[in-house]
Amino acid sequence: MTQRTSSDRIRLGFVGVANMGMTNLKAMMQRPDVAVTAVCDVDRRHLEAAKACVDAAAGNTACRALADFRELDAWSGVDAVVISTPDHWHVPQAIHAALCGKDIYLEKPLTLSIAEGRRLCRVIAATGRVLQTGSQQRSMPEFRRACEMVRNSVIGTVQRIEVGLPPNNRTCPPTWSPMPVPPELDYDAWLGPAPWAEYHEQRCHYQFRFILDYSGGQVTNFGAHHLDIVQWALGMDDSGPCRAWGRGQFPSSGLFTTATEIEARLTYANGVEVEVRTGSSGVTFRGTAGTLSVQRGRIVTDPPELAEAAPGAGAIGLYRSDDHHGNWLDCIRERRQPVCPVEVGHRSATCCHLANLAMRLGRELTWDPQGEVFVGDDEANAMLERPGREPWASAVRSWTAAALRAG
Numbered sequence: 001m002t003q004r005t006s007s008d009r010i011r012l013g014f015v016g017v018a019n020m021g022m023t024n025l026k027a028m029m030q031r032p033d034v035a036v037t038a039v040c041d042v043d044r045r046h047l048e049a050a051k052a053c054v055d056a057a058a059g060n061t062a063c064r065a066l067a068d069f070r071e072l073d074a075w076s077g078v079d080a081v082v083i084s085t086p087d088h089w090h091v092p093q094a095i096h097a098a099l100c101g102k103d104i105y106l107e108k109p110l111t112l113s114i115a116e117g118r119r120l121c122r123v124i125a126a127t128g129r130v131l132q133t134g135s136q137q138r139s140m141p142e143f144r145r146a147c148e149m150v151r152n153s154v155i156g157t158v159q160r161i162e163v164g165l166p167p168n169n170r171t172c173p174p175t176w177s178p179m180p181v182p183p184e185l186d187y188d189a190w191l192g193p194a195p196w197a198e199y200h201e202q203r204c205h206y207q208f209r210f211i212l213d214y215s216g217g218q219v220t221n222f223g224a225h226h227l228d229i230v231q232w233a234l235g236m237d238d239s240g241p242c243r244a245w246g247r248g249q250f251p252s253s254g255l256f257t258t259a260t261e262i263e264a265r266l267t268y269a270n271g272v273e274v275e276v277r278t279g280s281s282g283v284t285f286r287g288t289a290g291t292l293s294v295q296r297g298r299i300v301t302d303p304p305e306l307a308e309a310a311p312g313a314g315a316i317g318l319y320r321s322d323d324h325h326g327n328w329l330d331c332i333r334e335r336r337q338p339v340c341p342v343e344v345g346h347r348s349a350t351c352c353h354l355a356n357l358a359m360r361l362g363r364e365l366t367w368d369p370q371g372e373v374f375v376g377d378d379e380a381n382a383m384l385e386r387p388g389r390e391p392w393a394s395a396v397r398s399w400t401a402a403a404l405r406a407g
Contacts, residue, residue, distance in 0.1 A: 010329055013038035013078035013102075015069045015093055017050035019206055020107055020134070021084030025050060027325055028082065029057045034329065038064040040072045043205075044184035067186060069093050073100040080332055083107060084134075086208045087215040088194045088386075091116040092396045098127040099403040103332045105325070107134040109216070109224040110345035114353050115385040117346035118372060119400055124342045126407020132328035132338040133345030135228045137296070139324035143229050146285075146294035150233040151316040154309045155301070156289030158234070158272055163226045164279035165262055168210055168218040172256035176200050193392035202255055210256040217258025219359075220352045223276060226283050227266075227355075228340070228348035229294070230274055232318065233285065237344045240351055240369040241266035241274070246358030264355035276355050357383055 010033060014025050017039050028034050036054045041047040047065050054063040066072045073081065073096055080103035083093050087109055094106050104124075110133050111117035124131050137143045150158060178198035181187040187199050194213045197203065208214040209221050216223075231237055244266050248259035266274040282295030291302040301307040311317075321327040321339040331338040350372075357380060358365050366375040374380040388396060 009033055009035045010332060011035050011037045011077060011079045013040065013072045013075070013081045014050065015040045015072060015081055015083045015097075016085035016089075016107075017041045018043065018046045019084070021046075021082070022050065022053070024082050024084055024105070024107075024134075024325070025053065029054065031325070031329070036063055037077045038066060038072050038075060040066045040069050042067060042186040042189040067189070070096060073097050073102060078102060080104065080130075086190075087112050087220065088213065089192055091120050092193055092392065092399075094120055094131070095123050095396060095399050095403060098123050098129045098131075099399050099406070101127070101129075103130040103328075105132045105134065105328050106345070108228070108345065109220040109349040109352055110342070111349045111353075112215070113384060113386045114350050114372060117349055121342050121346050123400060123403045123407075126404050128335075128407070130328065130331050130335065130338060131342040131345075132324070132331070133228075133340040133342070133348075134324070135225060135340045135345065135348065136324040137225050137229055138232065138319070138339045139321040139327060140296065141322065142294055142297065142299050143232075144318055144320065146283075146292055146299050147229065147233040148311070148316060148318050149292060149299075149306075149309065150285050150287075151235060151318070152311055153287075154290070154306055155285060155287030155292050158285055158287045160286040161230055161233075161272065161274040162284040162286070163223065163230065163274060163276045164281050164284075165218040165222050165226070165276065166281050167278050168221070168258065168260065171202070171207070172210065172251060172254045172260075173200075173202060174254050176202075176255045191389070193388035193396065195387075195389055200255055207256070210258045212257045215258070216352055216356045217262075218278075219259065219262060219264070219276065219356050220349070222281055223352045223355065224349060226281070227274070227276070227351040228344070229283050231344070231348050231351065233283075234268065234272065236268065237347060240268075240347050240367070241354065242269050242367055242369060243267040243364060244354040244358040244367060245364040246355055246360070247362060248356075248359030250360075259356070259359055262355075262359070264359055266351060266354060274351075 039050040051065040246264035249261035264276040
């Protein structure tokens with residue numbers, strides 16, 4: 001990375017500029033300490049729209065528009081990258097960016113599998129990059145306050161936690177036939193390391209979330225946010241649950257393959273059980289002295305007066321960030337850990353993967369959170385990794401090895 005002073009603008013490249021990618025792009029463009037110098041997408045429509053957006057805001061056409069993330073990463077005109085691609089691309093692209101010396105903002109869920117998450121943690125540690133997971137609820141005051149209240153026993157000893165997730169797959173076509181690939185989309189590059197599959201318009205872009213080859217449904221979509229808050233409240237950012245049970249409903253046919261009805265339970269070593277179900281989105285903590293529910297914009301307690309409880313002497317205070325993007329940028333300049341670094345993102349994503357694996361297998365799994373393996377369960381351990389399609393699988397192995405050697 002080019003050496004800069006703390007007053008310099010950070011030059012950003014954006015990989016994936018639809019949906020959340022465009023949301024991140026528009027937010028970053030408003031910042032005076034940032035210059036967007038490159039955008040990248042395998043869909044030409046999204047790429048051209050992003051470049052037009054940047055050009056209009058900057059008043060010039062200097063922003064580079066690239067179809068290949070490797071070219072963006074290799075360019076010296078980019079200091080850091082924002083990756084908002086489908087989940088199956090997250091870790092490969094983050095590893096390549098780290099190898100090229102870029103700091104990284106990586107959308108949640110951080111990973112597609114547990115094993116690749118640990119590899120990413122090793123790469124980030126070896127290369128010294130600053131990685132922020134896009135779990136922005138850690139920078140929302142209501143979630144930080146809720147977690148501090150739980151940590152400081154405002155509701156007594158936590159006994160049970162309920163995580164509600166919105167329904168999904170409601171627009172799944174019951175039958176489908178291959179469609180012609182639109183000329184603006186490099187579909188082979190979109191698939192990347194995922195298994196080959198015939199094109200359908202609902203396979204790509206937002207709906208990828210509901211196909212197991214690319215994502216984990218609402219468990220890794222909203223669940224990545226809410227289970228991250230569970231981990232934070234319980235002080236488990238470097239660990240996780242020790243058992244997972246699940247009983248989901250999955251489509252018997254059609255294009256989408258993730259659970260349509262979610263019912264899972266994660267159990268921690270201290271006995272706290274986390275119920276994950278389809279329902280109203282949010283997190284509810286049930287303790288011996290009361291209940292606390294938190295969702296975006298509000299906290300509700302029972303009894304109500306708990307909401308106004310003042311922290312006592314020696315109260316636990318959590319990492320304070322009121323601006324998720326800004327926290328990442330500050331940490332790039334100061335070379336320190338952001339509010340949701342790679343280990344935290346990996347551990348929270350692991351909770352999602354455990355719930356999904358338990359539902360797919362339809363039974364309870366015993367998990368060793370330190371060794372990151374299932375205990376006495378070869379079938380489950382075989383699902384810790386996702387096989388990759390060539391030539392991408394070999395490329396990712398090469399990038400990983402090179403990044404670890406560089407460290």
